[in-house]
Amino acid sequence: MVPPQARDDADSAGSLVYRQSIWTRVTHWIWVIALFFLLLSGFQIFNAHSTLYVGQQSGFAFDNDVLRMSAVRTPDGLVGRTAFMGHEFGTTGVFGVSGPMDDRQIRGFPSTLTIPSYRDLATGRVVHFFFGWVFVVTLFVWFLASALNGHLRRDLVPTGRDLADLPKDVADHARFRFHHTGRYNVLQKLSYCVVFFLLFPTIVLTGLTMSPGMDAAWPWLLDLFGGRQTARTIHFLVMALLVLFFIAHIFMVVAAGPINELRSMITGWYRTDPKKGADASQ
Numbered sequence: 001m002v003p004p005q006a007r008d009d010a011d012s013a014g015s016l017v018y019r020q021s022i023w024t025r026v027t028h029w030i031w032v033i034a035l036f037f038l039l040l041s042g043f044q045i046f047n048a049h050s051t052l053y054v055g056q057q058s059g060f061a062f063d064n065d066v067l068r069m070s071a072v073r074t075p076d077g078l079v080g081r082t083a084f085m086g087h088e089f090g091t092t093g094v095f096g097v098s099g100p101m102d103d104r105q106i107r108g109f110p111s112t113l114t115i116p117s118y119r120d121l122a123t124g125r126v127v128h129f130f131f132g133w134v135f136v137v138t139l140f141v142w143f144l145a146s147a148l149n150g151h152l153r154r155d156l157v158p159t160g161r162d163l164a165d166l167p168k169d170v171a172d173h174a175r176f177r178f179h180h181t182g183r184y185n186v187l188q189k190l191s192y193c194v195v196f197f198l199l200f201p202t203i204v205l206t207g208l209t210m211s212p213g214m215d216a217a218w219p220w221l222l223d224l225f226g227g228r229q230t231a232r233t234i235h236f237l238v239m240a241l242l243v244l245f246f247i248a249h250i251f252m253v254v255a256a257g258p259i260n261e262l263r264s265m266i267t268g269w270y271r272t273d274p275k276k277g278a279d280a281s282q
Helices: 004-013 022-047 121-148 151-156 160-164 166-174 186-209 212-217 220-225 228-256 258-267
Strands: 016-018 051-053 065-074 077-084 087-090 096-098 105-107 269-271
Touching (some): 022 228, 022 258, 065 228, 160 166, 186 212, 186 228, 212 220, 220 228, 228 258, 258 269
Antiparallel strands (some): 051 065, 065 077, 077 087, 096 105
16 A cells, blocks of 8 residues: 555656557667768758759759858958858858868868768768668658557647647747647647658658659659659758757757657656645645
């Protein structure tokens, strides 16, 4: 029999619930590693031609670039320039031109953001290809396991009641008022649905569209995304959206309680809020 004091302590601290399955936890950390290498190796590949286009063609003869990182030689040395949708900005030291003052290099992204850090397109492609397939296989395993164990239907797909609570949930998050219930709130469900059902499939398919071999096998990919150059631009855009999601995700983990959140994603166990009235009885 549990002593009354022990029950009171458990109520005041909240109870531990098993929130994350082994499939979710393992795939989560594999994605963390894979996406890190995909991002930095992707920057290495981007640096080989640091311009994005919309349409089937690319090059100086076509005025269809939407993003361009370049360098201009001036009497004072190399100057980095980044043009976005016709608007140009000076980005020396970050984009276009980077490196120490005595050894400036012309490159889109700086060496601190690429794998490998030196210019090596071949290695960048090998790393990107390897972790790309790690990501795809893990994503397939996660979808299959989540469909079979009910995780998709039970935890991720928002219900009508969830959507009705959306205004309140937005207001609570704006005030940094978090509720640890052992279930995903509606903002989490909506954001995860966007990532898993829209952004992840799009970044995989646009990546395949940039492969000449896949274009030969699946020519409909070129029609779907409006050409290889447009697919490359969409690929880059989705990458930027995923980076913003990761930043927001990490920020919310820290704000909501990093120990509890990390324990959940490492062991599966999550501590919920104390029962109502428990604090008042202390």
